Amino acid sequence: MISSRRKAEEENIFGSNGASPKNGSSEMISVRNLHKKFGDLHVLKDINNGVKQGEVVVVIGPSGSGKSTLLRCLNQLEEATSGEIYINGVPVTDPKTDLNKVRQKIGMVFQQFNLFPHKTALENVTLAPTEVLGLPKTQAEQIAYDLLEKVGLSDKAHSYPSQLSGGQQQRVAIARALAMRPDIMLFDEPTSALDPEMIQEVLEVMKNLAREGMTMVVVTHEMGFAREVCDRVIFMDEGIVVEEGRPEEIFTQPRHDRTKLFLSKVIH
Amino acid sequence: MDLIIAALPSLLKGAVVTLEITSISVLIGTLLGTLTGIAKVSKKRLVNGAASTYIEIIRGTPLLLQIYFFYFGLGYLQVDLGKYGAAIIALAVNCGAYTAEIVRAGIQAIPRGQMEAARSLGMTYSQSMRKVILPQAFKQIIPPMVNEYTAILKDSSLVSVIALSELTRTGQVWVTRTFRPFEIFGAVGAIYLVMTFILSRLAGRLERRLKTE
Numbered sequence: 001m002i003s004s005r006r007k008a009e010e011e012n013i014f015g016s017n018g019a020s021p022k023n024g025s026s027e028m029i030s031v032r033n034l035h036k037k038f039g040d041l042h043v044l045k046d047i048n049n050g051v052k053q054g055e056v057v058v059v060i061g062p063s064g065s066g067k068s069t070l071l072r073c074l075n076q077l078e079e080a081t082s083g084e085i086y087i088n089g090v091p092v093t094d095p096k097t098d099l100n101k102v103r104q105k106i107g108m109v110f111q112q113f114n115l116f117p118h119k120t121a122l123e124n125v126t127l128a129p130t131e132v133l134g135l136p137k138t139q140a141e142q143i144a145y146d147l148l149e150k151v152g153l154s155d156k157a158h159s160y161p162s163q164l165s166g167g168q169q170q171r172v173a174i175a176r177a178l179a180m181r182p183d184i185m186l187f188d189e190p191t192s193a194l195d196p197e198m199i200q201e202v203l204e205v206m207k208n209l210a211r212e213g214m215t216m217v218v219v220t221h222e223m224g225f226a227r228e229v230c231d232r233v234i235f236m237d238e239g240i241v242v243e244e245g246r247p248e249e250i251f252t253q254p255r256h257d258r259t260k261l262f263l264s265k266v267i268h
Numbered sequence: 269m270d271l272i273i274a275a276l277p278s279l280l281k282g283a284v285v286t287l288e289i290t291s292i293s294v295l296i297g298t299l300l301g302t303l304t305g306i307a308k309v310s311k312k313r314l315v316n317g318a319a320s321t322y323i324e325i326i327r328g329t330p331l332l333l334q335i336y337f338f339y340f341g342l343g344y345l346q347v348d349l350g351k352y353g354a355a356i357i358a359l360a361v362n363c364g365a366y367t368a369e370i371v372r373a374g375i376q377a378i379p380r381g382q383m384e385a386a387r388s389l390g391m392t393y394s395q396s397m398r399k400v401i402l403p404q405a406f407k408q409i410i411p412p413m414v415n416e417y418t419a420i421l422k423d424s425s426l427v428s429v430i431a432l433s434e435l436t437r438t439g440q441v442w443v444t445r446t447f448r449p450f451e452i453f454g455a456v457g458a459i460y461l462v463m464t465f466i467l468s469r470l471a472g473r474l475e476r477r478l479k480t481e
Contacts, residue, residue: 077384104390114385118403128389131399173385180389 027086028053028184028215029074034083036069043069045239047083051184056216058226058247061236062262067219070236071186074217075099075106088183104132107177111189113169115161121148121172122157125179132180140179147175151205167198171205178209185209187218223267227251235259272455275442282438283459289434290421293356297363297420298413304364305371306397319368326365332426334358339430355427355434363420370412374405407478414471418464425460435459 027050036044043066051057059067072078074085076092076099085093092102116124125144129135135143148154151171161169170190177185187206191199203225210216210229220226226233226247233250235242237258243250251267254260307319326334338361339354349357378401386396428437439456443449 075388077388100387100390100392103388106388108385108388110381110385112379112381114379114381116382116385116400116404118407127399128386128391131395132390177389 026053027051028055028088029217030084030086031070031074032084032086034070034073034085035081036066036073036078037081043239044073047241049234049241049244051215051217053183053215054213055232056210056214056230057218057232057234058230059217059219059234059236060221060223060226060262060266061242064238065236066239067236068188071188071217071219074184074186075103075108077108100132104128104180105183107174107180107182107185109170109173109177109185109187109190111192113161113166113173113193115169115173115176117161120158120160121153121164121175124161124172125176128176129179143179144175147178148172150178150208151175152201165198166194167201170194170198170202174202174205174209184215184217187216187220189219189221191220191222221266223251223263235262237262271446271448271451275446275452275455278438278442279435279455279459282433282435283463285432286421286424286434286436287463289352289355289359289427289432290417290424293359293424294363294417294420296356296360298367300360300364301367302371304368305375306402308368308372309375323365323368326362327369331358331362331423332429334362335427335430351427351430351432354430355424355432359420359424359427362423363416366416366419367413370409370416371405374409375401377408378404410478411471411475414467414474418467418471421463421467422460 029049029051031047031049034044034047035042047070059070061067069078073080074087074092076085080093083093084091087102087106090102091097092099115121116127119127122141122144125147126137126140129140129143130137145154145157148157151174153168153171153175156164156168156172161172164172174185174190190206191202194202199222203222206216206218206225207229218225218230230247232244233247234244235250235254235256235258242256242258243254250259251263254263304319304322307315308323310316310319335355335358338349338358339351342349342354382400382404383396386400387393391399424434425436427434428440431437433441435456439452442452446452
């Protein structure tokens with residue numbers, strides 16, 4: 001274990017491709033030779049990548065390209081078949097690692113929101129801080145009120161998820177993830193289940209997070225969001241990273257035919 | 269009619285005993301069933317296997333036999349539970365196996381994303397179960413649970429075979445004393461009907477209340 005961690009640190013020194021300079025700090029997420037198979041289906045094929053602190057990375061690609069699986073491997077909701085993933089230097093692919101500890105520092109936002117329907121918006125946000133961190137209720141609620149205000153929903157604190165619109169639910173879900181004071185936020189197609197008129201309100205919250213310096217990995221089809229706030233775009237297809245680079249490069253001069261084909265379909 | 273009026277006090281006493289053993293065994297059975305149901309969705313093979321074995325054995329054998337086993341079978345091994353003890357344990361163990369399946373189905377009906385969301389926040393499996401999955405599952409399984417309780421109430425008549433003076437047994441005693449099975453068993457049936465009717469009305473009301481929430 002020690003040797004493998006050391007190996008990763010050495011690799012970090014050499015860094016990844018130069019596409020992502022944001023005050024040059026070390027890699028927060030580091031993925032080495034990652035493979036994921038579902039039975040015979042080879043979903044991720046030898047992924048090597050890294051995300052620096054404060055970096056905002058958008059992962060795009062056709063459905064079935066493995067982008068959601070990659071994201072879910074980062075917090076090990078999906079177990080890697082082989083390869084290594086380090087979060088802040090901690091090898092999450094190592095069975096000895098306490099995943100609960102690591103996950104506290106990685107917020108995740110899901111396509112289907114996955115709010116707890118039997119709890120109010122406020123309770124959704126306070127649950128993990130009280131249960132996991134053992135915060136007193138009043139303190140957790142203070143944090144929750146602040147976060148709900150941040151996502152523009154302080155008036156909905158006592159509403160149940162079923163009483164909220166999709167966009168509002170997703171903003172509560174973001175607040176819920178932020179309540180654990182994560183170092184990294186993962187977004188798995190956060191706007192794909194939303195009605196068009198609600199997409200902007202969620203993207204706005206995400207943009208603010210990005211500007212505040214949150215390290216973010218976002219799987220999305222929102223190219224506008226990618227263009228506006230992200231540092232790097234990763235294009236995936238059939239389980240591999242086809243190409244990556246700054247958004248203006250990828251969107252205006254994609255090098256690979258597969259990228260061109262995909263972009264021609266999603267950008268109108 | 270005079271006969272029924274004469275028999276009624278002791279029949280009602282029997283009904284009280286029926287309610288007693290039913291409610292105690294249902295209480296123990298629900299606890300047992302909840303634990304077994306949780307074990308049934310566990311990925312640990314030993315835990316899961318133990319739960320499955322228990323459920324299979326109980327559901328695959330007649331309740332009457334289970335009552336014989338806990339009273340005469342264990343009695344033969346010098347484990348004397350007494351009539352009440354044997355009856356309650358037999359019914360509780362039986363109820364546990366059936367509620368375990370209800371609890372398992374209830375847990376599995378909760379979308380996978382709920383567990384994932386809880387785990388992604390750093391909650392442990394058991395925290396996620398207790399705070400996120402079970403509260404939602406229980407709400408959904410109240411109606412089938414009450415059905416199971418109704419079944420146990422009726423099946424408790426089987427413990428009359430170990431001469432425990434619950435409702436059915438009391439009826440039998442009156443029949444042998446008076447040779448009037450039609451009236452006596454008719455009255456016994458009516459008392460069971462009243463009890464199950466009240467239970468099912470209660471279930472219906474609960475169901476409606478949960479729906480409107």
